[in-house]
Amino acid sequence: MERLPTRLELTKRNIQVADISCPLCASGDETAAHLFTACCFAAEVWAKVSRWCKVPYLVAFSFKDIIQAHLHCGLKGKEQLMYQGIVIITCWLIWKARNELVFSGKPPKAEDVFCSIKSVSYLWFKYRSKCIDISWDRWCNFA
Template sequence: MNRIATVDALNRRNIGVGSSACGLCEEDEESVEHLFTSCYFASMLWTLISNWCKCLPMVVFSFRGLIEIHNHVGLDGKKKKVLKGLVRIGCWSIWKMRNNARFENKEVKLEYIFGEVKKIGFLWFKSRNKNVETTWVDWCKFVNL
C-alpha cells in the first residue's frame, strides 16, 4: 500500500511534488488512508455505493479495511463479489479523478466519480458474467442481480 504514488509517499522518497494537500478535497495531507477512506469525496462515494447496493453503510478507517469491507456489509453470494469489484473500481475512479484534478486542474465532481463506478462496474460485470442477462436498468437497480 505504500507503493501508491500519493503526495506523502513521494515526499518520503524525496520527490517534491508541490502542495501536500489532497488532490480532491484540498483539506488534508494526501495519503493513501486519507484519499481512499477519510477524504470527503471518498466517504461520500462509499455512502452512495452502500445505498445503491442496499447494504450496511461502508464505514472504513483504513485502506486495508476498505479492501475487505465486502465481508462486513451484509451481502452474500454474487452481490458480495460484485461489491468487492465495485470497491476496487471505486478506488480506481477516485485515483483517476485525483489525477485529473491535480494534473489537469479539472473540477472534482462526486457525481462523475460515482457515474464512473456504475459504468465501469457494468462493463466489468457483463464481461465476467457472459451467461447472465443484465440490462443497464437492472444494473442501476442493483437488487435485481
C-alpha cells in the same frame, strides 16, 4: 503497502512536492488512507455507492478495511462478488478523479464519479464475469 504515489509518499521518496495536502479536499495530508477513507470527496462517493448497493455506509480506517468491505457488507454469493468488484472500481475511479484534478486541473464531481462507477462496473461484470449475466436496468437497481 504505501506504494500508491500519493503526495506524502512522493516526499518520502525525495521527490519535491509543493503541497502534500489532499488535492480533493485540502483537509489533510494526501495518503492512501486519507484519500480513500477520510477525504470528504471520497466520503460523498462512498455514500452514493452504499445507497446504490443497499449496504451499510462504508466506515473504513485504512485501505485494507476498504478492500475487505465485501466481507462485512451483509451480502452473500454473487451480490458479494459484485460489491467486491464495485469497491475496487470505486477506488480506481477516485484515484483517476484525483489525477485528472492534479494533472489536468479538472475539478471532479462526486456524481460524475458515481455514474462512472455504475457504468464501468456494469461493463466489467457483463463482459468479464462468467457467473453474472445482468441487464443494465437490473444493474442500476443493484441486482
